[in-house]
Amino acid sequence: MQNTELDPTLSQTLDAAKKSSLKLVIANKNYSSWSMRPWLVMTAFGIPFEEILVSLDRPDTSSRIAQYSSAGRVPVLIAGKTTVWDSLAICEYLAEQFPDKSLWPRDVAARAIARSVCAEMHSGFTALRTAMWMNIRASFPGKGRTPQAQADIARICEIWEDCLARSGPHQFLFGDFSIADAYYAPVVMRFRTFGVWLAPALQAYVDRVVAHPAVSQWMREAIAEPERIEKYDVYPD
Structure with a gap:
């Protein structure tokens, strides 16, 4: 046979x-x-x-x-x-x-939390998305600070603080870079564009995300794009 x-x-x-x-x-x-x-x-x-x-x-x-x-x-x-x-x-x-x-954390408990914070980002934070959209090239410091957006910022900071307390102050959200960090990378872009003040430990996390080779590459290519969309490039008074 x-x-x-x-x-x-x-x-x-x-x-x-x-x-x-x-x-x-x-x-x-x-x-x-x-x-x-x-x-x-x-x-x-x-x-x-x-x-x-x-x-x-x-x-x-x-x-x-x-x-x-x-x-x-x-x-x-x-x-x-x-x-x-x-x-x-x-x-x-x-x-x-x-x-x-190991796109997700290997530890079962950490993986469950990582999925939870990604799902929360996936379905929530509508006020932040509306008031503080992603535009890597732009600079809108102080804009978009609606009470609802501020509440979203506070919740994101809480998530980051909790995750970093578990993984370590010099790590990504779950130790090594994972789906969770990729999921919050656009928030990092928004915080930079809109000049959101962060506690030193959280600002250090933002800096680590920005320095990651994949994130740095995305940012370089975003800045080099020739297309401009006026409704996202000008913040209304």
């Missing part, structure tokens, strides 16, 4: 080839906080992918995104015949596909 099982080495090679064909559809790096999250995860952990950038606020933006997902939003991960169109779902998919890379 013929053995139809693949040689383990060949199987691993084919699996690697499949994973290297990942495509990530994102929007402008300067403005798209949701795009930033999975891009950082894939870049920080050395997961090869093809970047497909769809510029926002263009006549063909909606039609171009619709080519990849009927949900009409980015980011979108295309993995062969599988399409994942939500940033947290993308990160979970990647964690399952690359278990050896």
Whole structure:
């Protein structure tokens, strides 16, 4: 009887080839906080992918995104015949596909907390998003300080303080860089743009995030983008 099982080495090679064909559809790096999250995860952990950038606020933006997902939003991960169109779902998919890379913390309790703080960011902080949008190139110090946004800032600081108290004052939220840090990186961008004052330990965490190679690369490419969207570049009085 013929053995139809693949040689383990060949199987691993084919699996690697499949994973290297990942495509990530994102929007402008300067403005798209949701795009930033999975891009950082894939870049920080050395997961090869093809970047497909769809510029926002263009006549063909909606039609171009619709080519990849009927949900009409980015980011979108295309993995062969599988399409994942939500940033947290993308990160979970990647964690399952690359278990050896420890995208989530290895400790069970830490992993549960990391998922919780990511889910809170994923579904909450609406006031902060509305009043203090992401624009890496801009500087709006003191703007957007609505009472609701201030409450969101206070809650984020509480999350960071709690996580850093567990992991150590000179670490990322759960020790090594993880999905959780990628999820809060756009908040770091917002705090820098809007000049949010932070306690020294939290400002040091912000500085560590900014200095991370994947974050630094995203910021450089965001600053270099030629596109400008006026409604995000000017803060109304």
